[in-house]
Amino acid sequence: xxxxxxxxxxxxxxxxxxxxxxxxxxxxxxxxxxxxxxxxxxxxxxxxxxxxxxxxxxxxxxxxxxxxxxxxxxxxxxxxxxxxxxxxxxxxxxxxxxxxxxxxxxxxxxxxxxxxxxxxxxxxxxxxxxxxxxxxxxxxxxxxxxxxxxxxxxxxxxxxxxxxxxxxxxxxxxxx
Ligand SMILES: CNc1ncnc2c1ncn2[C@@H]1O[C@H](COP(=O)(O)OP(=O)(O)OP(=O)(O)O)[C@@H](O)[C@H]1O
Numbered sequence: 001x002x003x004x005x006x007x008x009x010x011x012x013x014x015x016x017x018x019x020x021x022x023x024x025x026x027x028x029x030x031x032x033x034x035x036x037x038x039x040x041x042x043x044x045x046x047x048x049x050x051x052x053x054x055x056x057x058x059x060x061x062x063x064x065x066x067x068x069x070x071x072x073x074x075x076x077x078x079x080x081x082x083x084x085x086x087x088x089x090x091x092x093x094x095x096x097x098x099x100x101x102x103x104x105x106x107x108x109x110x111x112x113x114x115x116x117x118x119x120x121x122x123x124x125x126x127x128x129x130x131x132x133x134x135x136x137x138x139x140x141x142x143x144x145x146x147x148x149x150x151x152x153x154x155x156x157x158x159x160x161x162x163x164x165x166x167x168x169x170x171x172x173x174x175x176x
Contacts, residue, residue, distance in 0.1 A: 002100070003091040003154055009100045013069040014056035015081055016145055017106045018126065036126045038146055040134075041076060041119035047097060052130045053138075054103075055119060065102035076119040079111035086173045087145045090137075090153035105145055140167050 003009075020036040040052040057072040059065055066084055073081045081104075088103040113121035124130060126146045131139045137155045144151055152171045156164035 002089065002152060003093075006091050006100050009091065009098050011059040011065060011068075012057060012099045012101045013059060013065050013072060014054040014101060014103045015069045015073050015084060015106060016054045016087070016103065016142065017073075017081060017109060018146055019107065019109075019123070036146075037123040038126050038129070039077070039113055039121055040124055040130070041121050044118055044120065046118075048135060050133075052122075052124075052134050055121075056101075058099075059102075066104070069102070069104045073109075076116055077113040077121045078116060079109045079113050081106045082108035082110060087149070088141060088151040088153070089173055090141070090151075090155055090167075092155050092157070094157040095159070103141075103145060103151075105148070136162050137165055140165065141169075144169055 017039040018036060019039070039055070041055050043049045043051060043053055055073045055076040056069060057076070059068040063071070069084050070081055073079060084104040084106045086102065087105040090101050090103070092099050092101055115121065129142065137153070141151045141153060149169055150171055150173050151167055151169045152173065153167040154164070155162060
């Protein structure tokens, strides 16, 4: 159980793209990272601005979370994610915004990430994430998601700090 009122909350999405060439080219030579890196954005505005996060955003009326995550990644960094797969879901509650956040993992994409008005993208090795400049609760679940796992969580923040954290791994996450 996520939260008794989770169904009533606005929905948002996050995309965690993992890329790694199997060829031996050093990072950057063919425009793609060499081994197991993940794409994060430095958010320029909105919820969590200034932090490193996965690209994503709020689900619009009539849109599924999967459609939203594809649209948001295109808007924020100009690439098309081809195989978003549901990897987790969490309820976020804070002093000023509550949401249910659908987390996707992807490995296939078309295009090259570019800076936009909303976001500055960068690749990070999956085992060297900028955790001190990310949502504190990302460290609970992001390594698991990048490794292909699933989770369900409930994160209550107060004054910008996690006040109540509950995560379960290896769960069935309904795909939508
Ligand atoms: C512990 N809590 C959290 N941990 C990690 N990520 C979190 C989060 N709580 C919210 N998020 C993400 O923050 C974005 C908000 O959406 P946000 O970018 O403001 O919306 P959108 O792009 O639609 O923009 P505008 O409202 O037009 O500015 C969206 O990706 C959502 O998944």
